Amino acid sequence: MLDTLYISIFNHYKKSLGKRSLIVSLVYINLLEISIILALGAFFLAFASQMKMAVMSSTKFWVLFIIIALFVAFKNWMRFNGKKRTILNAKSKHKKTPVYLLWLLPLGCFAIAFILLQVQ
Numbered sequence: 001m002l003d004t005l006y007i008s009i010f011n012h013y014k015k016s017l018g019k020r021s022l023i024v025s026l027v028y029i030n031l032l033e034i035s036i037i038l039a040l041g042a043f044f045l046a047f048a049s050q051m052k053m054a055v056m057s058s059t060k061f062w063v064l065f066i067i068i069a070l071f072v073a074f075k076n077w078m079r080f081n082g083k084k085r086t087i088l089n090a091k092s093k094h095k096k097t098p099v100y101l102l103w104l105l106p107l108g109c110f111a112i113a114f115i116l117l118q119v120q
Contacts, residue, residue, distance in 0.1 A: 007092045033072045035109035042116035
């Protein structure tokens with residue numbers, strides 16, 4: 001599913017930005033994955049807090065999140081360079097998804113995560 005979102009952003013910006021569309025689509029997929037991970041982490045942290053379970057401290061949560069975010073950025077950089085992107089672009093069915101809706105996905109996940117982080 002994330003591959004199709006990456007290709008949609010890439011194809012949308014390829015017309016206007018050319019080679020810079022690679023950077024924009026890579027930033028988008030990184031933001032989307034990191035926001036999803038942050039929302040899931042905030043949910044589990046809030047759940048554990050409400051259940052009175054001492055799973056991990058806030059500092060350990062943020063250190064673990066930064067490590068995972070760096071891993072995700074490196075994984076996406078390696079994954080969407082070159083051959084994989086070409087294969088995905090050839091296999092994709094170019095359906096028109098509104099680009100503003102695609103950019104609202106990471107913003108919505110960040111909003112949910114920040115709301116859940118207030119639960120503590």
